[in-house]
Amino acid sequence: MKTDLRILKTQESLRNALLELLKNKPLESINITELCRLAKINRGTFYLHYQNVHGVFESYFEEIIDDLRKSYEEPYHQTNFNIQNLKSDMIIIFHHVKRYEGFYHIIFDETNPIRYYYKLFHAIRKMMKDLTMNSIDYLPEEQMEYFVSYQTNAIMGILVEWHSNQFSTSPDELNEYLYNFSNLLKWFPDQQGDVE
Amino acid sequence: MKTDLRILKTQESLRNALLELLKNKPLESINITELCRLAKINRGTFYLHYQNVHGVFESYFEEIIDDLRKSYEEPYHQTNFNIQNLKSDMIIIFHHVKRYEGFYHIIFDETNPIRYYYKLFHAIRKMMKDLTMNSIDYLPEEQMEYFVSYQTNAIMGILVEWHSNQFSTSPDELNEYLYNFSNLLKWFPDQQGDVE
DNA sequence: TACTCTATTGAACACCTGTTCATTTAAAAT
DNA sequence: ATTTTAAATGAACAGGTGTTCAATAGAGTA
CATH class of the missing domain: 1.10.357 (Tetracycline Repressor; domain 2)
Structure with a gap:
């Protein structure tokens, strides 16, 4: 069985946002709030998939x-x-x-x-x-x-x-x-x- | 010239508090607030010496x-x-x-x-x-x-x-x-x- | 001892974290 | 097309973060 499209979309948005942010600042200075803001993902949703930015x-x-x-x-x-x-x-x-x-x-x-x-x-x-x-x-x-x-x-x-x-x-x-x-x-x- | 005794005291307290906390929990789960609480050091003082617990x-x-x-x-x-x-x-x-x-x-x-x-x-x-x-x-x-x-x-x-x-x-x-x-x-x- | 520095303090600030819960939304299944 | 299922949302929460600033206190100096 395949993964729910919504899950794929959420994870993809977060990854793209991370890669975008990485162009301008180091990984350790990127926080969850700004990552979600850029990815247009609710912060609570983030925690359904990852524990932190490193994830x-x-x-x-x-x-x-x-x-x-x-x-x-x-x-x-x-x-x-x-x-x-x-x-x-x-x-x-x-x-x-x-x-x-x-x-x-x-x-x-x-x-x-x-x-x-x-x-x-x-x-x-x-x-x-x-x-x-x-x-x-x-x-x-x-x-x-x-x-x-x-x-x-x-x-x-x-x-x-x-x-x-x-x-x-x-x-x-x-x-x-x-x-x-x-x-x-x-x-x-x-x-x-x-x-x- | 030697280091101000207050500085030594502060750093020593923080180190001892850290070693104490490390007996019961992993390093990454120790936060600055609890470290300062145990060391009886003002949180602002902490930042005068270190950036984070890893310091x-x-x-x-x-x-x-x-x-x-x-x-x-x-x-x-x-x-x-x-x-x-x-x-x-x-x-x-x-x-x-x-x-x-x-x-x-x-x-x-x-x-x-x-x-x-x-x-x-x-x-x-x-x-x-x-x-x-x-x-x-x-x-x-x-x-x-x-x-x-x-x-x-x-x-x-x-x-x-x-x-x-x-x-x-x-x-x-x-x-x-x-x-x-x-x-x-x-x-x-x-x-x-x-x-x- | 009195004086001068400077480390520490406490309060306050805006912001981030991790979690919960009822509600909304959209994908999957029938 | 309708129903079922579950992912995403928004609001709220207590607590941590990193910083500033005036006030205090204690160490070094004369």
Whole structure:
């Protein structure tokens, strides 16, 4: 069964109003009253759908993340799927973030809840797990999980750094760096050393 | 010149009131009015010192992070400084987080601003940069910055994972994991493959 | 001790929040 | 087309927010 048209209309109005307001002011300074005023929605109605302004933003973010998932599942990407090289697949993420640069500026903005960061993390982790399972012959279950988290976090670290320089580095450069880093770790003098 | 005693008294009252309230309710549900009521501070006075409840929490967090910095600079640690092994130095962080476990539960809570995550990130990053510069002969400036963030966030990821299992793993085990990850990368079949 | 600064106070203000409830409106079902 | 169902509305509520301002009080200074 499909959603009541009135619900769709209300949610759409609120989202459009939010995107309109975001052109001129930061997310954390937008309040429910002005959002409803612009959307021509009764404030009480707002609370039937969301708890706060972040709820509206989050539902939009979910669609953006769906777009990332779609890029990953794209036919082109699938046929060029290269189980020899995890890293080359990560460029999809860099291109995605670059495409929605203005949006990700908000996601990584220090005043916003870490929930958004976690959402992105989980989306990327899912891809990373998929890729890793296809690349490694065997790894004990627990170690596999940790390793996937480790790799995903490293990518997230690159995104944090990227955000802090206003996404000025190119996706191709980032991908190149990422490739270099894993090699770098191998050359590291430390890793065979005594632990503690 | 030293700070006016009245200022110290006000800030101290607010901090104590916050810690008291935190025993019974989550940070995001504490409002300024009740905080001031408990601290016996006029609400207007609050605004002379902070913008919101997070400001009070943040000033406390800064001291906790100073404690982490101190552990890192400790004489014992300095003399045992081992440029051969980045990882063994990271156990300091695990012990620190474990010591302030209740506190870090808040830092990683998804409703709180990512600012706290970044604060910890930057503290750890400073150590990581220090250690990395001592371990790697040469890496171009920009790439070095990304690499340090890459490594730092891998640590952060372990902390997030640790938080999600209520800090039940022991610091020593975590350190063991961290050690394993870098070895895992070496076994990887992919990393020599062609990059796009 | 008396004097000077300045932090704190209390009152007041317009505005926002989160919730309730009877009423209106419009979509879905028959 | 009519009925049924449920979403949206407007008004009202107690309480929180962020700010101003004159008055008070307490810390630093001479």
